[in-house]
Amino acid sequence: MKRVLAVDDEPGVLELLSESLAVKGYEAVTTDRADEALKLFRDQAFDLVLLDLQMPGKNGFELYREFGSVREVPVLFVSGYSRLFSPASPGFSDLWTGQFSLGRTDILYKPFTLASLFEKVEALIGSSEVTANGSR
Amino acid sequence: MEADRKVDLEINCRVRRVLVRHWIDLGKVSIRTSRCVVSLNGSLMRLPHVAPDVDAATPAVIFEEIKRVPDVRRLQLNLDNLDGLAFDNAGAGGATAKSG
Numbered sequence: 001m002k003r004v005l006a007v008d009d010e011p012g013v014l015e016l017l018s019e020s021l022a023v024k025g026y027e028a029v030t031t032d033r034a035d036e037a038l039k040l041f042r043d044q045a046f047d048l049v050l051l052d053l054q055m056p057g058k059n060g061f062e063l064y065r066e067f068g069s070v071r072e073v074p075v076l077f078v079s080g081y082s083r084l085f086s087p088a089s090p091g092f093s094d095l096w097t098g099q100f101s102l103g104r105t106d107i108l109y110k111p112f113t114l115a116s117l118f119e120k121v122e123a124l125i126g127s128s129e130v131t132a133n134g135s136r
Numbered sequence: 137m138e139a140d141r142k143v144d145l146e147i148n149c150r151v152r153r154v155l156v157r158h159w160i161d162l163g164k165v166s167i168r169t170s171r172c173v174v175s176l177n178g179s180l181m182r183l184p185h186v187a188p189d190v191d192a193a194t195p196a197v198i199f200e201e202i203k204r205v206p207d208v209r210r211l212q213l214n215l216d217n218l219d220g221l222a223f224d225n226a227g228a229g230g231a232t233a234k235s236g
Contacts, residue, residue, distance in 0.1 A: 082161065082164075082184060085161065085163065085183050085184070086183050086186070087159075087186060088184070088185040096156065096183075100156045100162075101153055101156045102153070103149035103150065103152045106152065107161070107162045108163060119166060119167075119168060123148045123149070126145035126148075127149035129142075
Protein backbone atom coordinates (compact mmCIF):
# COMPACT_ATOMS: atom_id res chain seq x y z
CA MET A 1 0.00 0.00 0.00
CA LYS A 2 1.33 3.41 -0.97
CA ARG A 3 1.80 5.78 1.95
CA VAL A 4 1.10 9.49 1.83
CA LEU A 5 2.07 12.09 4.42
CA ALA A 6 -0.43 14.97 4.46
CA VAL A 7 0.59 18.18 6.23
CA ASP A 8 -1.97 20.96 6.67
CA ASP A 9 -3.04 23.19 9.52
CA GLU A 10 -6.71 22.83 8.61
CA PRO A 11 -8.21 19.74 10.29
CA GLY A 12 -11.07 19.65 7.78
CA VAL A 13 -8.63 19.44 4.89
CA LEU A 14 -6.66 16.67 6.59
CA GLU A 15 -9.83 14.70 7.21
CA LEU A 16 -10.89 15.10 3.59
CA LEU A 17 -7.47 14.08 2.31
CA SER A 18 -7.24 11.08 4.61
CA GLU A 19 -10.70 9.73 3.80
CA SER A 20 -10.52 10.33 0.08
CA LEU A 21 -7.04 8.83 -0.29
CA ALA A 22 -8.17 5.78 1.70
CA VAL A 23 -10.96 5.23 -0.81
CA LYS A 24 -8.29 5.02 -3.51
CA GLY A 25 -6.24 2.53 -1.50
CA TYR A 26 -3.60 4.87 -0.12
CA GLU A 27 -2.63 4.98 3.54
CA ALA A 28 -2.61 8.59 4.65
CA VAL A 29 -0.72 9.78 7.73
CA THR A 30 -1.74 13.30 8.71
CA THR A 31 -0.39 16.08 10.88
CA ASP A 32 -1.18 19.74 11.37
CA ARG A 33 2.29 20.62 12.70
CA ALA A 34 5.45 21.22 10.72
CA ASP A 35 7.80 19.86 13.38
CA GLU A 36 5.81 16.66 13.70
CA ALA A 37 5.72 16.34 9.90
CA LEU A 38 9.50 16.42 9.76
CA LYS A 39 9.78 13.82 12.54
CA LEU A 40 7.29 11.52 10.78
CA PHE A 41 9.19 11.94 7.53
CA ARG A 42 12.49 11.08 9.20
CA ASP A 43 11.06 8.02 10.97
CA GLN A 44 8.81 6.52 8.32
CA ALA A 45 8.77 5.80 4.59
CA PHE A 46 6.37 7.73 2.38
CA ASP A 47 5.69 7.61 -1.35
CA LEU A 48 4.34 11.16 -1.51
CA VAL A 49 3.98 14.25 0.65
CA LEU A 50 1.00 16.59 0.40
CA LEU A 51 2.22 19.87 1.81
CA ASP A 52 0.32 23.01 2.70
CA LEU A 53 2.48 26.05 2.08
CA GLN A 54 1.25 28.19 4.92
CA MET A 55 1.90 26.41 8.18
CA PRO A 56 2.04 28.28 11.48
CA GLY A 57 5.63 29.17 12.28
CA LYS A 58 7.09 27.55 9.18
CA ASN A 59 7.21 28.52 5.53
CA GLY A 60 6.19 25.59 3.36
CA PHE A 61 9.18 26.00 1.05
CA GLU A 62 11.46 25.88 4.08
CA LEU A 63 9.82 22.67 5.29
CA TYR A 64 10.07 21.28 1.76
CA ARG A 65 13.83 21.85 1.74
CA GLU A 66 14.12 20.11 5.12
CA PHE A 67 12.30 17.10 3.67
CA GLY A 68 14.71 17.16 0.76
CA SER A 69 17.70 17.09 3.06
CA VAL A 70 16.41 13.79 4.51
CA ARG A 71 15.62 12.07 1.19
CA GLU A 72 13.94 12.77 -2.13
CA VAL A 73 10.21 12.25 -2.35
CA PRO A 74 7.52 13.55 -4.70
CA VAL A 75 5.68 16.52 -3.21
CA LEU A 76 2.27 17.92 -4.06
CA PHE A 77 1.89 21.45 -2.75
CA VAL A 78 -1.69 22.09 -1.67
CA SER A 79 -2.40 25.75 -1.19
CA GLY A 80 -5.14 28.32 -1.35
CA TYR A 81 -2.74 31.03 -2.38
CA SER A 82 -1.57 30.99 -5.99
CA ARG A 83 0.55 34.11 -5.43
CA LEU A 84 2.93 32.05 -3.25
CA PHE A 85 3.99 30.08 -6.33
CA SER A 86 5.94 32.92 -7.83
CA PRO A 87 9.54 33.84 -8.50
CA ALA A 88 8.84 36.70 -6.11
CA SER A 89 8.67 34.20 -3.23
CA PRO A 90 12.11 33.63 -1.64
CA GLY A 91 13.67 30.40 -2.80
CA PHE A 92 10.91 29.55 -5.22
CA SER A 93 12.86 30.02 -8.46
CA ASP A 94 15.48 27.44 -7.42
CA LEU A 95 12.73 25.04 -6.48
CA TRP A 96 10.95 25.57 -9.80
CA THR A 97 14.04 25.04 -11.92
CA GLY A 98 15.03 22.08 -9.73
CA GLN A 99 12.43 19.61 -8.51
CA PHE A 100 9.53 21.05 -10.49
CA SER A 101 11.46 20.73 -13.72
CA LEU A 102 12.25 17.12 -12.87
CA GLY A 103 8.51 16.49 -12.80
CA ARG A 104 8.54 15.35 -9.18
CA THR A 105 6.60 18.25 -7.76
CA ASP A 106 3.18 19.66 -8.54
CA ILE A 107 0.63 22.22 -7.37
CA LEU A 108 -2.99 21.81 -6.31
CA TYR A 109 -5.05 24.86 -5.42
CA LYS A 110 -7.79 24.86 -2.81
CA PRO A 111 -10.65 24.37 -3.25
CA PHE A 112 -9.89 21.29 -5.31
CA THR A 113 -11.94 18.49 -6.76
CA LEU A 114 -11.26 14.90 -5.75
CA ALA A 115 -10.69 14.11 -9.41
CA SER A 116 -7.86 16.62 -9.64
CA LEU A 117 -6.41 15.39 -6.33
CA PHE A 118 -6.36 11.76 -7.50
CA GLU A 119 -5.01 12.71 -10.91
CA LYS A 120 -2.03 14.55 -9.46
CA VAL A 121 -1.35 12.01 -6.71
CA GLU A 122 -1.35 9.14 -9.18
CA ALA A 123 0.85 11.03 -11.64
CA LEU A 124 3.45 11.91 -9.01
CA ILE A 125 3.60 8.49 -7.40
CA GLY A 126 3.54 6.82 -10.80
CA SER A 127 6.31 8.91 -12.32
CA SER A 128 8.37 8.22 -9.22
CA GLU A 129 7.89 4.48 -9.76
CA VAL A 130 8.89 4.76 -13.38
CA THR A 131 12.05 6.65 -12.46
CA ALA A 132 12.88 4.21 -9.66
CA ASN A 133 12.48 1.22 -11.95
CA GLY A 134 14.59 2.89 -14.61
CA SER A 135 12.29 1.49 -17.22
CA ARG A 136 13.10 4.01 -19.95
CA MET B 137 -1.32 -2.96 -19.76
CA GLU B 138 1.23 -2.19 -17.06
CA ALA B 139 3.76 -1.19 -19.69
CA ASP B 140 1.18 1.12 -21.29
CA ARG B 141 0.53 2.74 -17.93
CA LYS B 142 4.23 3.36 -17.41
CA VAL B 143 4.52 4.99 -20.80
CA ASP B 144 1.54 7.22 -20.00
CA LEU B 145 3.04 8.17 -16.65
CA GLU B 146 6.36 9.04 -18.20
CA ILE B 147 4.67 11.13 -20.89
CA ASN B 148 2.70 12.92 -18.18
CA CYS B 149 5.91 13.68 -16.31
CA ARG B 150 7.63 15.01 -19.44
CA VAL B 151 4.65 17.19 -20.33
CA ARG B 152 4.82 18.65 -16.83
CA ARG B 153 8.48 19.47 -17.49
CA VAL B 154 7.58 21.28 -20.71
CA LEU B 155 5.05 23.41 -18.85
CA VAL B 156 7.56 24.14 -16.10
CA ARG B 157 10.12 25.34 -18.66
CA HIS B 158 7.56 27.91 -19.78
CA TRP B 159 6.67 28.93 -16.20
CA ILE B 160 3.09 27.68 -16.63
CA ASP B 161 1.07 27.56 -13.42
CA LEU B 162 0.60 23.83 -12.83
CA GLY B 163 -2.25 24.51 -10.42
CA LYS B 164 -4.41 25.91 -13.19
CA VAL B 165 -3.97 23.27 -15.83
CA SER B 166 -4.69 19.58 -15.60
CA ILE B 167 -2.62 17.04 -17.52
CA ARG B 168 -4.06 13.63 -18.32
CA THR B 169 -2.42 11.00 -20.45
CA SER B 170 -4.19 7.88 -21.58
CA ARG B 171 -2.96 5.52 -24.30
CA CYS B 172 -0.39 8.13 -25.28
CA VAL B 173 -3.04 10.80 -25.86
CA VAL B 174 -2.33 13.91 -23.78
CA SER B 175 -5.21 16.09 -22.60
CA LEU B 176 -4.73 19.57 -21.21
CA ASN B 177 -7.68 21.06 -19.34
CA GLY B 178 -8.07 24.37 -17.53
CA SER B 179 -6.11 27.56 -18.16
CA LEU B 180 -2.69 28.05 -19.67
CA MET B 181 -1.30 30.86 -17.53
CA ARG B 182 2.12 31.75 -16.25
CA LEU B 183 2.91 31.86 -12.54
CA PRO B 184 2.26 35.18 -10.78
CA HIS B 185 4.93 37.83 -11.38
CA VAL B 186 6.40 36.01 -14.36
CA ALA B 187 6.63 38.40 -17.27
CA PRO B 188 5.54 38.37 -19.98
CA ASP B 189 2.28 36.51 -19.49
CA VAL B 190 1.29 33.92 -22.06
CA ASP B 191 1.01 35.71 -25.39
CA ALA B 192 -0.52 34.60 -28.67
CA ALA B 193 2.61 32.77 -29.83
CA THR B 194 3.51 30.90 -26.65
CA PRO B 195 0.77 28.22 -26.68
CA ALA B 196 1.76 27.03 -30.15
CA VAL B 197 5.38 26.72 -29.03
CA ILE B 198 4.33 24.75 -25.95
CA PHE B 199 2.03 22.46 -27.92
CA GLU B 200 4.75 21.73 -30.45
CA GLU B 201 7.13 20.78 -27.64
CA ILE B 202 4.51 18.50 -26.11
CA LYS B 203 3.87 16.80 -29.44
CA ARG B 204 7.59 16.12 -29.70
CA VAL B 205 7.62 14.27 -26.36
CA PRO B 206 8.44 10.64 -27.18
CA ASP B 207 5.41 8.35 -27.61
CA VAL B 208 2.81 11.15 -27.69
CA ARG B 209 0.18 10.21 -30.27
CA ARG B 210 -2.15 13.15 -29.97
CA LEU B 211 -2.73 16.31 -27.94
CA GLN B 212 -6.27 17.24 -26.90
CA LEU B 213 -6.86 20.77 -25.67
CA ASN B 214 -9.73 21.98 -23.54
CA LEU B 215 -8.36 25.31 -22.40
CA ASP B 216 -10.60 28.17 -21.41
CA ASN B 217 -8.21 31.04 -22.17
CA LEU B 218 -7.21 30.26 -25.72
CA ASP B 219 -10.00 31.72 -27.79
CA GLY B 220 -9.37 31.62 -31.48
CA LEU B 221 -6.71 28.91 -31.49
CA ALA B 222 -7.27 26.11 -33.93
CA PHE B 223 -5.16 23.07 -34.62
CA ASP B 224 -5.38 20.40 -37.24
CA ASN B 225 -6.23 16.94 -36.08
CA ALA B 226 -3.80 15.49 -38.57
CA GLY B 227 -2.83 11.97 -37.58
CA ALA B 228 0.07 11.17 -35.30
CA GLY B 229 1.21 14.16 -33.34
CA GLY B 230 -1.83 16.14 -34.32
CA ALA B 231 -3.73 18.23 -31.83
CA THR B 232 -7.37 18.97 -31.36
CA ALA B 233 -8.45 22.16 -29.67
CA LYS B 234 -11.63 23.09 -27.90
CA SER B 235 -11.33 26.47 -26.27
CA GLY B 236 -13.85 28.85 -24.85
